[in-house]
Amino acid sequence: MGKVPAMGRKEDKEKRQPNPQKTLSTSVDVDAKLQQAISLYQIGQLQQAEQICQQILKDFPQHANAIHLLGVIAYQVEEYKIATDLISRAIGIDSGQSLFYINLGNVLQEQGRLEESIQAYQQAIHLQPDHADAYSNLGIVLQKQGRLEESIQAYQQAIRIQPEHTGAYSNLIFAQDFHLDIGLKEQQVERQKWNQRFILPLSGSIQSHPNDRNPDRRLKIGYVSADFKRHSAAQGFGQLILNYNQAQFDVFCYSGVVKEDEITKRFKDAASGWYSTRGKSDEELVEQIRNDEIDILIDLSGHTDGNRLLAFGYKPAPIQVTGMGHDAPGVTTIDYRLTTPIRTQPEEEKHFVEAPVYLDFFMGFMIPLEIPSVGYLPAYENGYVTFGCLNRFSKVSDDSLELWASLLKRIPDSKLLLKSGELNDMELRGRTIDHLSHLGVAPNKVILLGGTSQYEHLNTYNQVDISLDPFPYGGGITTFESLCMGSPVVGLTGGLKQSHRNSSAILSPLGLNEWVAKTKDEYVEIACHWA
Known part of the structure; x- marks a missing residue:
């Protein structure tokens, strides 16, 4: 998701290229x-x-x-x-x-x-x-x-x-x-419209690839992202760049990062090649990828901020892959998408244009450089259970809040902690309190926290006994962070779309099936059982 400037895209996200427009000058x-x-x-x-x-x-x-x-x-x-x-x-x-x-x-x-x-x-x-x-x-x-x-x-x-x-x-x-x-079908229809409007017209610009066919040489892997920095997406794909087999692969990063940080430096040091896409047109990016003779080009953004999907439309590499960072974008020039048997059901394959590559996990987890110690269970000190959700607030649907309100009513003296950067906004906090009050949850049972540093964010889990996964868009990196900090996660699987299965696709391979519910009622029962 990217903010777009008045002249041209921000993708582009952004992030971020609002283009100032020239107006009448004094001279x-x-x-x-x-x-x-x-x-x-x-x-x-x-x-x-x-x-x-x-x-x-x-x-x-x-x-x-x-x-x-x-x-x-x-x-x-x-x-x-x-x-x-x-x-x-x-x-x-x-x-x-x-x-x-x-x-x-x-x-x-x-x-x-x-x-x-x-x-x-x-x-x-x-x-x-x-x-x-x-x-x-x-x-x-x-x-x-x-x-x-x-x-x-x-x-x-x-x-x-x-x-x-x-x-x-x-x-x-x-x-x-x-x-x-x-649902998934409707989502793919919108992707097909995007593909028809923006990708198919580029088919006449696709060229043959000059890559060396020597089977004994190192393969060249290219990653395209605007998130080679301190960002949740980087936590999901970071280990691919930091820990690849240098005897078999060369790794090239095509980076849209504007303000680089210590995470960017780690990626730069690990990569075989680094190219800033900042200010570069799709054609310029495509030319660079072709000149680098990339064998496998990997999209790490999907339709999220800073994506360069149009460059993939030119097919600059013989093999192109997606599925990390966001669901597959529905681009016909991308050959494969990474998924898992939990995220994609067999009967759903007909809706995708990218062929599936089934894995045990659909994303990784790069442990943050600085991480707090895991504390004791907060309920021991507080005398009550604290449920928490530290996902971005836009994932917290009305249905999620309604279900969580019913859970709080089941557990005497329990509290709900919500933390998100969006909750820096006082008006949003007020509306959230009002909404929960309307659902029968007293304001003194709700804790709302805004954005903080990553270290303080992780330390917040030491105030949470049990994390609650939102729906229909479940947690990804947030689920990993919660587990890393010792807070188990109750997830709800099924539903009409892949994002509804995020947490179950993480929890089940880890042997945590008892924390995954198939219905809303079961979700509440699991939370009550462990509370």
């Missing part, structure tokens, strides 16, 4: 300088772009576009407070540009200020009702608030305005994973 010279800064920004040369903006502001301190671009650059490097101040300052000078409000919404969203973000996107739409990016980005924040129907409507409106908006399409496909009433 031809300044106008040319600003365009130069924008061009440098778009190819990832942020420092050079920043320097030009600072030069402009020396002569024209109130130049709104230059100030706005500085704010967007700060956003790219995750300096969100600075970005908010700069973009707000630009709006104070020129309040008539919808793009300013879109990028303000993006920055506010990253800070968990979801209601303010919505207001910014709505103002952008007020100024420019046919702005597809404003609707697509509005859909993302609505989804984070759990307002799924409204988010889907926003994505659909973005597509109506701009049918070639690949980011809005991917956002819509991603959102369907969270919808209780949209």
